[in-house]
Amino acid sequence: MEVELLEIRQHMGRFPPFDGISDDLLDAVAGEVEVAYYKAGTDILLLDREIHELGYIRSGAVEVYRRNGDLYNRLGEGDIFGHFSLLRNHRVRFPARALEDTLIYFIPEALFQRLCEEDEHFADFVELERPRLESAVEQHKKQNDMMITRVRKLLTRYPVMVEATTSVQEAARLVGDFGASAVLVLDEPGDNPRYTFRDSEERAWQVRGILTDSDFRRLVAQGRGPETPVGEIVGDRLVAIQSDESVHEAMLTMLRNNIHHLPVMHRRHPVGIVHLSDIIRYETHSSLYLVSNIFNQSTTEGLAKLAPDVRAAFVRMVEDGADSRMIGSALSTIGRSFTRRLLELAEEALGPPPVAYCFMAMGSMARNEQSIVTDQDNALVLADDFDPDRHDDYFLEMARIVSDGLHACGYTYCTGDIMATNSRWRQPLSVWKGYFRDWIANPTPERLLHSSIFFDLDVVHGENRFVEQLQDLVAEQAPQSPRFLAAMGRNALNRTPPLGFFRTFVMEKDGKHNNSINLKRRGTAPLTDLIRVHALACGSRAQNSFERLDDIDRTQLLAPGVSDKLRYALEFLAMARIRHQVIDLQHERSPDNNIEPENVSDAERHTLKDAFQVLSNAQKFLKFRYPMPAAGRPRPG
C-alpha cells in the first residue's frame, strides 16, 4: 500500500461494509475515491438525477429523504449512501443533503460493482433490508446448528411394543426382559392418523399410549389383576416427539408435560423412547437442573433463592449460541415451572381444590417468548360449578400464594393488575367465554387496549380443556369480525420503531434524538402485536409468534416473502434485546429492555435499522389491510 493513501484506507477500514473487505480491495477503493466538500445545507444527490457512484461520509452528516420529502435516514461519519439507486436504475431514489459541513469520498460505479462481485459480505450489506437481516440471523443459526443434538442420537434401541389386548403381566415381563422401563401400547388404526404406521408385514397400527414403571406400580397399588389388558389402563393422551427435533426440545416437552418418558417418532413410526435420565446424561444446560431444582423446593423462600440461577442459565444459553426461540421457550418453561410448583405448594397448604380449575398464563409466557425481564400475567379459569360464596376464598388464597411467590422469584406484579388475584380474572369458564365474545363482538381500540394481552393465552396447570375451549372460541370468532381485527390492528400501531441511529443517539422519524431505546416497546412488542392480528385473522390457534407466522404462511394474507422478513426482524430484534440484557448482567446492572446506542456495534446498528424498517413497512400494511369499517354500519351477525 502506498503510504500516502493510508489516511483514507484506515478510515474506511474501520466502517462496515469496508471493514470486512480484503486488503487488495481496500487499496483499490482508497486509490480511486473522488473527494468533494459540501457546505451545510447544500444538496449532494438530487431526486431522479443519474447516479454513478457510492457516497462515503468522511466527516460531517448527511440527511437522506424519501421521494415525498420525509426524512428517511440521517447518516454520519463512515456511513454510505446512494447504493439503493446504484443497484437499481441509476436514478437517485433517495435525495441527500449535507446537514453539517461534510466531506464525501465517492466510489466510482465500476469499483462498486467489483466490490459487489468479489465480496459477498459487501454485496449483502448494500442490498436492501432482507438480505442483511437474513444473513445476520442465518449466520447466527449456522453457528447454532453445530450445537444442536438431535434427539434420535439418544436412542439406543427400538421401543418395546405390545398390543392393547396383552395382559399387564405379559407386558411387565417384556419390559423386564428388555431392560426397559416403558412399553408402547399398539391398537387397531383409529382416530389419530398422526400415530398410525405400518409394520414390516404391512399391518397398520396406531400407537395408543405408553405404560411406564410407575403405571405398573399404580396398578398393583389399586389391586387390579395381572390379567388386565394393557389397553384398559393406558392413558389416551400420547405426547411424542419427532426424531429430528433437538434434545433441548425433547427436554422442554418432558418438562412442559411433566413426564419422564418420551416416545420418539420418525414421521409416524415409533423409533424409540427417551427417558429424562438419558437427557440429563447428555444435556448439560443448567436450565434443566434449574427446572428439576424448582420442583424439589418445598417453600416459596426456597424457590426465591433460585432467581440468580435463572439469570445464570439465561446467560449461559446466550453464550452457547441459542437462538431467541430456544431462549424464549426455556425461560417460559422455567416460569411455568415456578408457577406450577407454587400451585402444588398452594394445594398442599389449602387442600384439594373444591372445583376444577385451570391456571393460565397470558402474554410472553403463553407465547413461549419470555425474557429475563418480565412481569407476571396470569388468570384463573374455574369450572362452571364454581360458587363464589363457597369457593372463592380458596381460589383467592391460591392466587395470592402464586402471585406473591412469583413476585418473590423475580416475576414482578403486573402493573395492569392482570393477575388471578384480581376477581375479574378469577372466573368460571362461562364468564371467560363471555369476556372473549364481548371483546370480539363489541370492539373499540380503547376497550381492547388492555385486553390484547388475553389473546396470547396458554395453560400452565390444571384443566387444559378450559383454556383450549377459549383458544377455540377466539380462533373461530376473530376471523369473522372485521371490526375486532381493525381495532386490534389500530392498537398494534400505537408503538412505532425509531428511524435508526445517528452517532450516539437514537434517531426518531421527526429528526429528534434520544439517548436510548426500549427495544421491547419500540421493536419486539409492536412486531408481536402485528403478527397476532394476522394470526387472529387467519384463525390460527398458535400462540408463539414464529408458529403464528407458519400459520399465516398457509394463507394469502401477506405477500410472498413478507413473513420471512418478519421472522428475521423478530429474531434479530429479540436477540439484540437478549444480548443487551446479557451485557447488563455481566456488568452487574439489573437488566432492562433498553439499549444504549454506544453499546451497539456498527454492524448491529445497520441490521437494527433494517429490522425497524421491516416493522415500519409491516405496520403500514396493517393499517391498509384491516381498515376500520365505517361507523354506524350494522355489526356482522
Add this chain to the structure above:
Amino acid sequence: MLVLPPRRRQVPTWPEYLADRATRVQHPLLEGYFAAGCPAPDTPIGEVPLVAMDMETTGLDPRRHAIVSIGLVPFSLARIRLADRHYWVVRPPRPLNRQSVTLHRITHAEVEHAPDLEAILPALFEALAGRLVVVHYRQIERPFLDSAVQARLGEGLRFPVIDTMSLEARRHRQSVLARLRRWMGRPPVSIRLHNSRERYGLPPYQGHHALVDALATAELLQAQIAAHYSPDTPVGELWS
C-alpha cells in the same frame, strides 16, 4: 463577517505572461507547458481545471535547500480525482539533514534510490499543463520549482497559483475583526493548513506528506469557495 475589499495591487496578467514565455522559451518541455496557457482572469473558478501541489523540501531557502518530494492532485471545484494523483520522491543534490528526515518521514534509503528531479520533469509538466496550481503558502512551491528547473534546464518558470493560506489571511489577518483582535492583544487566528481545515469541519489528516497535504489543500479550497465565494467567482480574484 466584515471584510475589507481586496487591496488593489498590480496583479500580473498571467495569460499574457504565459503566452509571451511560450514564444521565447528554448526548452521543449517548458514550451509545451507555457503553450497550454491559463484561463482568462474573468473565468469562473467553477470551470477552471485545478491541480493541488505540495512539496517537501530540505529547508525553506530555495537557494540553499532542495525538493525531496512532490505531490499532485488534479481536481475541480466539484471533484478531487485521487485516481489521477502523482507522487514522486526525488534525490536532492545535497544530502538530507536529520531535521528534515524526521519532519517528512522520508528515509535516507528512499531518497538514495530516488531519481533526480530532472527525470520526472516531463511527467510533472504534463500533469501541470493547462491546470491552475493550488498551494497552501505560495512561498515554497513556486520559488523552489523555479530554482530547480532553472538549475536543470537553464530557464526558470513562474505560474499563477491560488494560495489557500492567502485566502485565509484575507479573512483572518486583514479583516476588520482580525485587526480588532490584534488591537485587543489576542493571538492571531492560525492560518496553517491543519487549523484552517478545522474551521471548515474538514477532518484532520496526517500532515507533512506531499500528497496528503496536496489533497488536504484541494479540500480546503473547495471548502473556502463553498463558504465564502461561489463557483462563479472570477479566477482573477483568487489567484496571485
